[in-house]
Amino acid sequence: MRMRNAFLLGIALAAVHAPVSGDSEQASGRPAQSDGGTAWRHWTSGTAYTMPAGRWEVGLFQSLRHAGSESVEWSTHPLAFFLIPNLSVKWSHGSRNGFQIATRHSLTYPTPLLRLLSRKGIGGLISPEFHIPHLVSIYNEVLVSGPIARSLLVTANAGVCFAVKSGVLDERTTIDLPVVFPRLNVFYPGYGFHGGTELRADGFRRWRIQTGAGVFYYPAADERFAFEQKGLLLWNQSRTFQICVGYQLTFGEYPFGTQWHLFGPVFDLTWGWGGK
C-alpha cells in the first residue's frame, strides 16, 4: 500500500512539474545542419519549433505531444491527466530573420491532485484541516528559437501566468518542495512571470548536450523568486528513441527562507513516431 502511494505521489509530482514547466526538461535537436531550422524539428520540446504534422512524442516523465498540423502542437501529461488535468498548445508563428517564433498556451487544473494530497496519514502533503478550492492556472508564453552556429540552437522564452480560484486558498497549504513550490506559488498571489533560455548543442556522433536556465517571478507574493538550471546529456538512437541523463539545480524563496537544491541524476526515455 505504501509503495503504491509513493508511486502515485511520484507521478503526481512529476505532473505538477511537467505541464507548467512547458516540457522543457528533456529534448534535443537533430544532428546539426544549416538548413534554416528543419533539422531541429524532431525532439523539439522546449523550443519554438513545432513537430512535423502527424508526429507523436512521449516520454516516461514528459508529456504526450502531437502535431495536429505543421504549425500547431498539442500536449498533455497522460499518466497524470486524471489527477491534474492539463492541456497545452504550441502555435508556430513562422520565422523572422532566421529565428522561429511560437506561442504556447497552457491550462492546468491541479485541484484533484491537491485534494488528494490534503489528507490524514501517509501521503498527506497538505493538512486536511484546509479546504482546497477549484484552481486553474493559465500560462501564456512566447518562444523564440534559432541556430546561432552550425551546432548550436538557442531558445528564449517569456510568459505570464494567471490563476483563477473559486475561493480562498489558505497560505498554509503550500508544498515547500523545490520544483513544486515555484509552480504552485501562482495560486497565492494570482499571477506571475516565467522566463528562461536554453542552449542545445550537437556533440560527438549521436550525443547531445543541453543546458538551460529559467526564472519564476511573483511580484505580489511573499516568496517572489525562483531559479532553475539544468544540464542534460542526451543520446539519440534515431528520431524514434532518445535517452537523456543530467542534473537540475534549483534556488528559490520558500516560506522558511531561501534554499538551493541539486537533483541528479535526472533521466528520461522518450519515444517518437509518425510525421515526416
Added chain:
Amino acid sequence: MVNRHFLLHRLNPGWWMPWIMLSIFACDPLVNRFDDIEKAESYSTGRPVNPPAAADTVHVMTWNIRFGAGRTPWFGDGCGDRVIFSEGEILRFLSGIARELNRLRPDILLLQEVDVKSKRSAYIDQVQWLLDHTYFDHAAYASMWEAQVVPSDGLGRINTGQAVLSRWPIQDSERIQLPLRGDQDALTRYFYLRRCILKTRIALPGTGVFYVLNVHLDAFSTDDTKKRQIDRVKEELDKLAVSGAVFVAGGDFNLIPPGSDSTDFCIEDKCPDESFHQPGDDPLHKEGSNFTPEAAWLQQLYDAYLPSVPLEKYLIDQESYYTSTPDWNGFWNRKIDHLFTNASWIAASDSTHQDILDLSDHVPVSARWRLPEGAVR
C-alpha cells in the same frame, strides 16, 4: 564558421563530468539522519554582550515548550485534529513564554520541542525569537527531527529539537545521537524523530569545566528504546563526572520517578474513540501512556546524581511536582521533567511552576545550582 565539435571541445568531460558526478552524489536527502556526534548550531543576539560577573548560584530551568502551540489540541500528541498553526497563534504563545521567562529570570534555560522554521509553527525560528525577546545572549540548538517534508498529515517541513539558552557564552556545543526507536518499521523510522542530547560547555565564571546537557527521550516507544536512551545519557554523564567536570543535566525524560503511585495513564489519556485495558483491545495500552514497565529506568540517575527534587520529597507529595499532561483540559498528572547535577542544588530552591497553565503541555521546572566547593572564583 564554427566547428561542429567546438562545444564538446570546450565542454570536454573534464568540465561536465564533475557536474554530473556532483548531481549524483550531492542530492539533498528528504530527512537529516545526523551523525552520532556532530556540532550543534550556535545562536546569539545582535545586542552588545555583557555577561553577568561571577555568581555563587545559577538559576537553571528546563521547559518543554511544545513548539509554541500552547495546549491547543494537536494531532500528533493529543486528541486533536489541528496540524498547522497560524503565525498569530504561535506568536501569542511564544509571547507568553517570553513573558514568563522575563519574570522568572533563569540564568540557564533548557528548552525542548523548540521549532526552527517549521511549517506547523509558521516558520518562526523560535530559538532566535526567544533570544530576541528575552535577556539571554547565547544559545545552542540541536535538532531531533529535521525533514524537508514529512509526507504525512500535511505536516510538511519540520525542524524541531532542544536548545540551551545562556546568559554566559557557550564555548562549545555538540549533538549526541540517542538510540532510535526499535518498534517501528524502516519507512516510519526513516521519517521519524531522532532523539538526542544537546551537550554544551558554558563559560561560567568561577568554575572550571561546566557542562549543561539537555535531554529529550522518546515519548511513544513501547519497547526498551527509552532504557537504551537513558543508558546512553548516563554513560555521557559518567564520562563527564570521571573527567572532573561539573554538569547540570535536565530535560523531558518521558520517564517518571521510581516509586511513583501512578504508572499507567492509558485511561486518563485515551481519546474519545479509543479503548484500552479491555479484552481484545489492540494495543492493550496507549503508546506513551503506560510507564509501568519503565517505572524503575530512571533509578540509575537518582542513584548516581542529585535531582533538583529529591526522591523522598517527591514521594511524600507527588502531585505538587507533576509537570505534564497530554489532556488539554486537565491539570498536571505526571512528573517527567527532571534536573540532575553532580555538584549540588541549594536546598529547597526547586520550583515546579504548576501555575503556568496554558503555554505548553509541560510546566517549567527550575532550581538554583550551587558552584562546587573549592571552585575557582
